[in-house]
Amino acid sequence: MLLLGIDLGTSSIKVSVVDAATRKAVASTSYPTDTEREIQSPQHGWAEQDPELWWSDVQNAIQALTKAGTFNPADIQAIGITYQMHGLVVVDKAGKVLRPSIIWCDGRAIDIGNAAKKQLSESYCLTQLLNFPGNFTSSKLGWVKAHEPEVYHQTYKMMLPGDFIALRLTGNITASPSMLSEGVFWDFKKEEISEALLTAMDLDKGLLPETQPVFSVHGKLKADIAQHLGLEPGIPISYKAGDQPNNALSLGVLEPGEIATTAGTSGVIYAVTDQRYFDPLSRVNSFAHVNHGKDHRRIGILLCINGTGISNRWIKQMTDPGLSYGAMDDKAYATAVGAEGLLFLPFGNGAERVLCNAFIGAHMENIDFNLHQRAHMYRAVHEGIAFSFRYGLDIMREGGTAAKVVKAGKANMFLNKTFIQAFVNVTGLTLELYNTDGSVGAALGAGIGQGFYATPGEAFEKLEKLAVYEPDPALVTQYETIYQQWKALLDTKLEKNNIHS
Known part of the structure; x- marks a missing residue:
């Protein structure tokens, strides 16, 4: 059994095919291969990318692997997706992208977030959202409503970058508590979407995708897309998560007291706790980890x-x-x-x-x-x-x-x-x-979502340690x-x- 992992980064896409039994990558590639994708900045402090360019890169990367002949594509039985966090993608009912994605490092929506914080109160934001809205995805959607109302009124669904790739692969749009919390839509006291935040920003709840667990079937590969990519139709997308929770997963960092780090375009230290932790100034942020649940609290503290x-x-x-x-x-x-x-x-x-x-x-x-x-x-x-x-x-x-x-x-x-x-x-x-890397973690996450591994920890019990620096x-x-x-x-x-x- 093989698993396919897609890592949607800021500068490139990486795709890996992993043997579910050995947990080892049998093939990997990145696209583009000879350059890094640029961030467009129409104004100072803005940062955008074209979601359709992401989709083109994903297709090119997968096709490069399926055409290489190093494995049998028919053996792939699950797909996992990880992606750059906090970005906003908006589409109409036909799935057409309505504007470039406002990505993670874009600062235009800070005033929108600050206004919502004032209306909600700092206490509510910290104790229930665990974060100030800042320039997270909810604030970016609020910015679109305030400054591009014609785009907002055409919007059928808003999503994060990984949701968009899943939409193109399957035709389905879904979210999870982890994904909604990274957008600062999630109330951790009630363990549901924050109605108060939506009211404060005057956002339509119907724009949010259906919520389901991280490890679950988020859609199945469409027949026409499967043929185009050299894959079998009906393969489930059984895992989606932001790049930093996924990076922690790929390192087996799942329980309180464990920490992971990564240093790509941005750098992160990510610690897991079982407490509803918040920083009083929201300088570090708290999101639902991939294995978070109503009766199994696992919060990722992200610097x-x-x-x-x-x-x-x-x-x-x-x-x-x-x-x-x-x-x-x-x-x-x-x-x-x-x-x-x-x-x-x-x-x-x-x-x-x-x-x-x-x-x-x-x-x-x-x-x-x-x-x-x-x-x-x-x-x-x-x-x-x-x-x-x-x-x-x-x-x-x-x-x-x-x-x-x-x-x-x-x-x-x-x-x-x-x-x-x-x-x-x-x-x-x-x-x-x-x-290990993000694409391998996403592939193994798909194996967890498909039920191939009994627990998330089992998926990473063969993790290979390469070096220790003291x-x-x-x-x-x-x-x-x-x-x-x-x-x-x-x-x-x-x-x-x-x-x-």
């Missing part, structure tokens, strides 16, 4: 740093587009810890929730024209990203997160020894790297000094912008 891999990509484009990321890492690692005083704030990718939805921009400070070379800039970027993780992790620790070990897939920024060195020693966490006491002391300098710089920028984080 997000928008400017992670995209910072590394930016410095590459600005200095030497032809240089590989591996070569950049080698140059950075050969440079002294601390980059000879160069400091980098990676906050140039939209409003940062960890900074109370502020946009302060990215900053490279203390540049000395006679001293600093490209290698120093590469190291400063890697360290600045790691320092931003530490900044957010300290907020999580204030809220009770006490884990000493964090799990990650060996991918993206966790392929870079400079970043790993900085991350481990500035956070004090032991890092375990595993042979803090070095000498480097911990050195990095602590540099981090405090970095934090003082950040505090100065926040004070200048009258931001109290």
Whole structure:
């Protein structure tokens, strides 16, 4: 039995075919292969992508695998989807996309969210939604109603990015508590859609898809699409989840006290708790985990740093587009810890929730024209990203997160020894790297949804650990000094912008 996993990322689509018995990928590919998908920014602080381009990329990736001849497509018996979180897709009754997707790092709807927070009260938002509405999906839908009423009135259903791919594959539109909570539509006290939030934003409840469990059949592959993709008709989509809950799932992080991390375009630390946790300033956010239920509370506490891999990509484009990321890492690692005083704030990718939805921009400070070379800039970027993780992790620790070990897939920024060195020693966490990724996690999630595995934990009992990195006491002391300098710089920028984080 084979399982197909689709990972809808910001810069590309990755698809993997996984053997359900061994839990190993038998084939994987990404699309596009020679570039990264761009984020369109029609105005400052806006971020959009074309959902139909996502769908085109998904088709190309699946066709590349089914035509390769490395497995029998007829053996695929379930499909799972994971996707970039918090985006908004709106379609009409015919399934036509009505506007570009307003994606996760878009900041235009903050005022809409703040108005709803004021109307609902901070207490309600924190104790029942576990988050301020901020610039999450509900606020983005409110923005469309306020600023594009002709689009809103044509809308049949709103959805998140993964729902849209499932719609194109099956013709069905569904949601789950996990997906609705990441859009800040979910009341955790009542374990249902928040009628109060819909009223505060004057949103039509009928625009929300039917709610069902994460691990359930969300539709079956249409015959015409199956033929086009080289698959069998009727394959169930038996799992859908946002990329960060899915990343945690792919690492077997399911129970209270366990934490996972990832560092793609954005960076995340994700901790699981059985409490209705909220941060008083909503700097870190709480969503229903994939295994959350009314009588089995599992909340994922999510720290997000928008400017992670995209910072590394930016410095590459600005200095030497032809240089590989591996070569950049080698140059950075050969440079002294601390980059000879160069400091980098990676906050140039939209409003940062960890900074109370502020946009302060990215900053490279203390540049000395006679001293600093490209290698120093590469190291400063890697360290600045790691320092931003530490900044957010300290907020999580204030809220009770006490884990000493964090799990990650060996991918993206966790392929870079400079970043790993900085991350481990500035956070004090032991890092375990595993042979997995989001597309593999989505495939195994489909196996859970299809009932192939008795429990979610069973799906990940053969997870392969590749490496362990532990803090070095000498480097911990050195990095602590540099981090405090970095934090003082950040505090100065926040004070200048009258931001109290």
